[in-house]
Amino acid sequence: MKVTSIRGFNDILPDEGRVWRHIEDEARRIFDVYGFSEIRLPVLEKTELFSRTIGETTDIVEKQMYTFTDRHGDSVTLRPEGTAPAVRAYIEHRLYTAPVTRLFYTGPMFRYERPQKGRYRQFYQIGAEILGEESPMVDAEALHMLAALFRNLDIRGVEIEVNSLGCPVCRPSYREALTGFLEDKRDRLCANCRRRIDKNPLRALDCKARGCIEATQDAPSVLDYLCAGCKGHFEGLKAGLDRMGVEYRVNPRMVRGLDYYTRTTFEVTALAGGALGAQNAIAAGGRYDDLVRELGGPETPCFGFAIGMERLAMLVDRSAVPERPLVFFIPMGGEAGRMSIGMISDLRQRGLRVVADHRGASLKSSMKRADRMRAGFVIILGEDEMKEGAVTVKQMETGAQERLPYDVVADWIRERIPGRPQ
Ligand code: HAM
Numbered sequence: 529m530k531v532t533s534i535r536g537f538n539d540i541l542p543d544e545g546r547v548w549r550h551i552e553d554e555a556r557r558i559f560d561v562y563g564f565s566e567i568r569l570p571v572l573e574k575t576e577l578f579s580r581t582i583g584e585t586t587d588i589v590e591k592q593m594y595t596f597t598d599r600h601g602d603s604v605t606l607r608p609e610g611t612a613p614a615v616r617a618y619i620e621h622r623l624y625t626a627p628v629t630r631l632f633y634t635g636p637m638f639r640y641e642r643p644q645k646g647r648y649r650q651f652y653q654i655g656a657e658i659l660g661e662e663s664p665m666v667d668a669e670a671l672h673m674l675a676a677l678f679r680n681l682d683i684r685g686v687e688i689e690v691n692s693l694g695c696p697v698c699r700p701s702y703r704e705a706l707t708g709f710l711e712d713k714r715d716r717l718c719a720n721c722r723r724r725i726d727k728n729p730l731r732a733l734d735c736k737a738r739g740c741i742e743a744t745q746d747a748p749s750v751l752d753y754l755c756a757g758c759k760g761h762f763e764g765l766k767a768g769l770d771r772m773g774v775e776y777r778v779n780p781r782m783v784r785g786l787d788y789y790t791r792t793t794f795e796v797t798a799l800a801g802g803a804l805g806a807q808n809a810i811a812a813g814g815r816y817d818d819l820v821r822e823l824g825g826p827e828t829p830c831f832g833f834a835i836g837m838e839r840l841a842m843l844v845d846r847s848a849v850p851e852r853p854l855v856f857f858i859p860m861g862g863e864a865g866r867m868s869i870g871m872i873s874d875l876r877q878r879g880l881r882v883v884a885d886h887r888g889a890s891l892k893s894s895m896k897r898a899d900r901m902r903a904g905f906v907i908i909l910g911e912d913e914m915k916e917g918a919v920t921v922k923q924m925e926t927g928a929q930e931r932l933p934y935d936v937v938a939d940w941i942r943e944r945i946p947g948r949p950q
Contacts, residue, residue, distance in 0.1 A: 536641070536649030538838075547841050548652075550849045552634060554680050555654050555835075562673045564630040564656055569613045571636060575603040581612040581819060583787025585728040592639040594649075606638035609786065610655040611816065611832055612823075618659055619825035628660040634837075646807030646839050654840075657832035659820065664761045667792045667815060667831050668768025674796065674811060674833065675774050683843045685802050686810060689779040690769075690794045692762040693730075694754050696818065702753035703729055709747050716743035730783040749780040761791050784814065788822075791815040792831065803842045810843070811835040853904025853945060857884040858894040860910040868909050871919070871934060875907075878938045898924065905941050 533539060540548060556566075575595050582588050594606040607613055610633050623629045634654045641647055656673070658666055671688060678686060694702060706729045714722055718737040725732070732744055754762060769776050776794075784793050793814035798804040813833025820828035855875065859868035868884060875882045883901070885894045891908070898906045908920040913931065921937050922929040923944055932940055 534649070536643035538648055538650065543846075544841065546851060547844050547846065547849050548837060551681060551837065551840060551844065552654070555632075555634075555677055558673060558677050558680065559632045559656060562630070562669070564632045567614060567617060567631045567633050569607070569610060569617060569633055569635070571607055571638075572604050573607055573613055573616070575605040577612050577616055577823075578605055578608060581615070581786075581788050581823065582609070583728070585724060586731075586785055586787055588639060588785060592641055594638045594640060608639045609637055610635070610653055610834060611657060611786075611788070611819070614655070614657045614832075615659075615816075615819050615823055615825070615830070618828075619820065619823055624660065624820070624826055624828060626660070628658070630656070630658050632656040644807065645805050646836075646842065648838060652837035653834040654837060655832065655834035657830060659830045660828050661831065662817070662829040664764030664792070665768045667765050668772055668774065670813075670831055670833060671769060671776070671794065672772045672774050674835075677835075678796075681840075681844055682848055683840070685799045686796055686843075687799060688774065688776040688794060688796050689782050690765065690776050690792065691750065691779055691782040692754055692758055692765075692791050693750060693783070693789050693793050693814070694758045695790045698753055698755035698758055702748070702750050705748045705753065706730065706732075710744070713743040716740070728787075731785075733781045734783045734785070744781075747781075751778075751780045758791055765792055784812065788816040788819045789814045790817045794833070796835075798839075798843060804839055807839060809836070810839045852881050854901060855880050855882045855905045855907060855941060856894075856898040856901060856903035857882055857907045858891065858898070858909070859884065859886070860891065860908065861888070864909045864911070864914060867914060871909070875938055880938060880941060904945070907937060 578593060579589050588608050593608055595603060598604050614631055614633065618624060618629060632655060635652065636650050637653050638650055640649055643649060656670065658670060675688070693699065707725055710717065710725050710729055710732055714725070716739050717732060718735060718740055721732040721735050721740050732740055733747060735741070751762070782793060782795060791814070794812065795809050796811040798808045798810055811833055815829070815831045817829040820826065820830060857868055857872050859865040865886060865888065872882050872884050885897060895906065903924055906922045906924065910920070913919050917934055918931050919934050919937055920929065920931045921940060930940070
């Protein structure tokens with residue numbers, strides 16, 4: 529019986545894995561120079577962690593969580609995102625005893641969404657969280673880091689949109705104004721937005737239904753309702769971004785699908801017409817100054833974001849991803865086979881990527897296999913070579929071929945590998 533994968537749960541095949549690895553390597557390098565350390569979090573958490581933080585009336589909590597009762601009768605959930613678990617760990621392990629904590633994580637998240645290109649039920653994020661910093665310079669710096677990652681990955685055609693969602697002081701007056709506005713347009717809104725007018729009116733600004741888009745065109749702007757503190761923070765963010773040379777656009781209609789945000793929110797989107805199509809948000813995040821306290825920790829202002837790995841990978845130019853060439857070792861005959869073992873292990877110790885053909889097949893058949901495996905180099909050890917203490921080495925792309933003493937072959941290959949030192 530043939531068993532296939534579950535819809536929305538993808539295999540990341542080796543060619544794609546190579547691109548992911550390239551992205552992760554670059555992200556790790558950049559996060560490191562910005563002072564972040566890695567945290568590895570579990571994929572399963574208590575359900576209440578998410579329902580209390582993401583918000584009871586959000587799409588994620590209402591209909592997208594993989595929640596089940598375990599054998600002990602506890603309600604557990606496959607994490608739909610990484611911020612709540614990071615904050616849980618921060619409090620549980622008292623990481624707040626340090627003045628500032630900068631964490632990053634990578635790994636799968638789970639949301640029961642309708643799968644389509646760029647939207648999956650298991651997807652991967654690279655996330656970063658800064659806990660214990662209030663300054664808008666920190667928000668700007670995190671966006672600067674993200675922009676640096678995109679630049680190093682040579683990703684173009686993306687835009688950073690920023691907004692402020694205010695705080696518990698000023699948001700109620702905005703909510704009130706927006707609710708009043710939406711009540712007037714109630715008939716034109718979709719059923720979902722009508723239902724959420726009271727509980728989560730901001731979501732109407734993000735609704736993709738045509739009627740809702742039209743009805744909310746002149747909705748009041750959150751930026752007109754910010755209190756002095758939030759206004760100052762937003763001005764500080766923009767000034768910081770300008771000073772750091774990060775390009776952005778203010779979008780007062782941008783709301784987020786998670787309820788824990790305060791003040792700064794942002795999204796990085798791919799411009800229309802690119803590889804992503806409708807699912808064009810590549811990264812998103814913002815400030816969540818109340819979350820640590822709400823989960824029982826001390827007052828701790830925070831900022832963070834997460835990048836959608838699948839979407840980012842779609843934007844990376846495959847040909848620019850370095851590929852370590854494969855060295856295909858062909859021993860001709862039993863004696864050569866025995867001799868090759870030490871040589872192969874020596875080449876591997878020198879850092880080359882070596883696979884041998886131990887079938888004892890004809891040279892023609894082995895060369896064909898090397899070709900099909902896209903080998904960069906072939907090493908042949910035949911009778912003549914053995915007599916001379918040599919091997920024949922061939923660079924597949926150029927056809928350059930030489931018989932060389934065995935001990936210089938690794939250097940010969942290395943000199944011909946373009947790009948980074950191997
Ligand atoms: P989010 O906007 O829900 O934020 O997700 C961040 C990114 O994950 C999205 O911009 C998108 O690229 C990717 N993503 C989300 N859902 C899917 C899906 N079903 N399939 C593929 N990719 C997806 C958060 O998760 C917050 N925890 C970000 C954050 C960190 N805020 C503060 N700190």
